[in-house]
Amino acid sequence: KNEVEQSPQNLTAQEGEFITINCSYSVGISALHWLQQHPGGGIVSLFMLSSGKKKHGRLIATINIQEKHSSLHITASHPRDSAVYICAVDGNEKLTFGTGTRLTIIP
Amino acid sequence: GAGVSQTPSNKVTEKGKYVELRCDPISGHTALYWYRQSLGQGPEFLIYFQGTGAADDSGLPNDRFFAVRPEGSVSTLKIQRTERGDSAVYLCASSQISNFRGSTDTQYFGPGTRLTVL
Numbered sequence: 001k002n003e004v005e006q007s008p009q010n011l012t013a014q015e016g017e018f019i020t021i022n023c024s025y026s027v028g029i030s031a032l033h034w035l036q037q038h039p040g041g042g043i044v045s046l047f048m049l050s051s052g053k054k055k056h057g058r059l060i061a062t063i064n065i066q067e068k069h070s071s072l073h074i075t076a077s078h079p080r081d082s083a084v085y086i087c088a089v090d091g092n093e094k095l096t097f098g099t100g101t102r103l104t105i106i107p
Numbered sequence: 108g109a110g111v112s113q114t115p116s117n118k119v120t121e122k123g124k125y126v127e128l129r130c131d132p133i134s135g136h137t138a139l140y141w142y143r144q145s146l147g148q149g150p151e152f153l154i155y156f157q158g159t160g161a162a163d164d165s166g167l168p169n170d171r172f173f174a175v176r177p178e179g180s181v182s183t184l185k186i187q188r189t190e191r192g193d194s195a196v197y198l199c200a201s202s203q204i205s206n207f208r209g210s211t212d213t214q215y216f217g218p219g220t221r222l223t224v225l
Contacts, residue, residue: 004149033214043150043198043216086149094140094163095214097149 003027006087006098014106019074021101023087026068031090034061034072037100038083046072048090079105109133111217113199119223120189128184128220132201139182140214141174142198150198156182189224196221 004025013019023032034046047054047061049070054061058077063070074081082104088095112131120126132139137158142150152166156176164174171189176182186193200214 035216040218042218043200045213045215048213088149094152094155094166095142095150096152097142099147099149 003096004087004089004098006085006101008101009099010102010104012104012106013077015078017077017105019077019081019103019105021072021085021087021103023070023072023098024068025070025087025089025096027089027091027096029089029091032063032070033088033090033095034070035086035088036083037086043086046085074103077105079107081105111199111201111215113197113217113220115220116218117221117223119225121225122189122191124189124224126186126189126222128186128197128222130182130184130199130201130217132180132182132199133215134180136201136203136215137179138202138212138214139176140200140202141182141184142200144196144198144219146195153184153197186222189222191224194222194224 007022031048031050033048036044036046049061049063058075060073084100084102086100087098114129139156141153143153144150154164154167154174155162159176159179171187174184196219198219199217202212202214
């Protein structure tokens with residue numbers, strides 16, 4: 001069993017839809033990261049959180065430490081949100097990554 | 108520069124050859140990380156530097172892989188006797204701080220080096 005599991009693996013939605021991507025982990029962590037990877041490989045850090053909820057623009061990330069679960073939400077999705085979204089957990093100074101969720105937003 | 112840079116962006120080599128991949132972190136960032144990402148997979152941790160020393164090299168797959176950061180800034184990942192299975196995108200990231208018994212700071216990723224071993 002992978003230490004970090006994401007669902008769904010692939011998600012296609014219409015522009016404007018509310019998007020939820022889930023991440024579950026099985027190890028103790030000090031923080032959880034959500035990353036965005038566009039075609040061509042560039043990775044951008046979206047959030048780092050250890051409790052509660054963070055919001056940046058149309059993106060919201062939540063974490064439940066007791067349940068070892070985090071969600072990334074995108075409101076009013078747009079085609080430019082199309083990317084791979086990766087959850088990574090932070091333990092012992094290194095990140096362990098999920099395999100990513102490929103999001104495609106159709107105009 | 109403003110971000111993490113990696114060179115080369117693409118490297119094609121033959122099986123058995125030696126390659127070096129370079130990472131220039133953001134100026135002032137003390138922590139530097141190397142990751143490897145195979146097609147369709149999430150990145151996989153290789154090694155982490157705190158300053159000049161390798162604080163954790165447990166992700167290096169075998170002794171053909173080695174990394175240095177002699178002056179605490181630029182890092183080089185070295186792969187000896189390359190194998191076809193080494194083909195992947197090698198990502199470097201840096202962060203401002205990393206506490207040995209705490210969490211890392213936000214990591215800033217470079218664009219990666221795509222290594223292809225023929």
